Amino acid sequence: MRTLLFAIFYLITINSYSQQPNQNKNTLFTAGFANAFIGGLYDGFYPYSKLKQQGNFGLGAPDKLDGELLLLNGRIYQTQHTGKTFEVKDLAATTPFSVVNYFEADKIIPVKKQLNKAALFKLVDSIVNNSNAILAIHLKGSFKSVKTRAFPPAEKPYIPLAQILDKQQFFNFKDIEGDFVGYNIPSYMEGANITGYHFHFLSQEKNAGGHVIDFVTDKITIEIDFLNNFAVSLPQTPEFQNFDFKQDRSDEVKSVENGKRE
């Protein structure tokens, strides 16, 4: 009997270890391929139920580009072009493009000085001091201002994201508390991922959010998680099979990320 109990204990231990393999801990997981998504592959293919197995923190796009997505503490939030923000409970819903990881802060830096976007990025750059690092970044606290955007649902036939920037809706928040969830992805990962700094926002009340365009911090904490693996799950769709990857979309990605028309 004692042997049996020991065997059960052993199996439970091994099992918990296997269910969340070590590799996941430092892995940036991408569902979809950035350049294909930016190029017009807006149909969801990767279910949220699976996405939540790849991380508890991240950002992405809902099926058919119906706003913006954010993952925080294992919960998924959607901000639509109306500004409406809510927790997504239907885990059978799918995403065309999302980036997630299991967040574990390697560095925690309280910042009481007000910093604009450029100053904050410069500060993180100076702390990390390694332009080849993959960073997951969580900003938490109060912000003097936050400007976000969200896309309305795309209509078929889909055209590239850079050509529908006039459809995006902007939101300006003053003196707001909340979370920035995002990444700084090195240039050598261009193509599969959106490189550079990239954040989505969720207000503390979970009733406002969107893709971050600009901001000024007030009192925040910066949490940085260094990642050293990345994994990509590609859409198994005719649209992906036939997608023309030859076109250089790096300028398009920039204009989409900055929220500016070409």
Place this chain on the structure above:
Amino acid sequence: MRTLLFAIFYLITINSYSQQPNQNKNTLFTAGFANAFIGGLYDGFYPYSKLKQQGNFGLGAPDKLDGELLLLNGRIYQTQHTGKTFEVKDLAATTPFSVVNYFEADKIIPVKKQLNKAALFKLVDSIVNNSNAILAIHLKGSFKSVKTRAFPPAEKPYIPLAQILDKQQFFNFKDIEGDFVGYNIPSYMEGANITGYHFHFLSQEKNAGGHVIDFVTDKITIEIDFLNNFAVSLPQTPEFQNFDFKQDRSDEVKSVENGKRE
């Protein structure tokens, strides 16, 4: 007691499932980053013991570029610049760059007609009919001719691979049986991976091999495994952190793969 036994059985079942997650089955795993490896990062960092957990089939380079590596049926073989080929038993040894997967043939095509390299690649292209697919490819059978190469150990300070092509040793085999282990990797994965067709060879007697430069098939079977995920484990070394990714190395990769000097 019956409940206890059932619990044990349940845990064993769950456990076996978790130890080899489904995602691995269709995942191309890369240890290292191709452009950094080609650029001179020849020091091994990823142990063979871990590599074997990511796949039972694949190819790569040994520590310090001491020849060429091949994985087949879960065993690792090394071919040195002398031509000496042997199974690697020391799993604590490390690789600077390897590409592996769990091979499961989705298509099996017997080919009795003699085909040169260009004709074989054209045949596979026509069977797959999808230039965005990630393919693991196993050729097995007899070959009229196989030309391979292997590098001698690199000396520090390391210089880019394209500048030491005069050091590679070539081997010509006639009427030989064996295995080609390799991939066709789509262009959108350039950077992290070596794109296009890429094979390493192992003779049936496991006493000859190398990176395949040219060949004519005799009677072979082509096995193709379609993959739809890829994962990359990056070196956590100062050399990788400081590596300059800005340089375009696509021409260098081509010359290295073809075995031709710039």
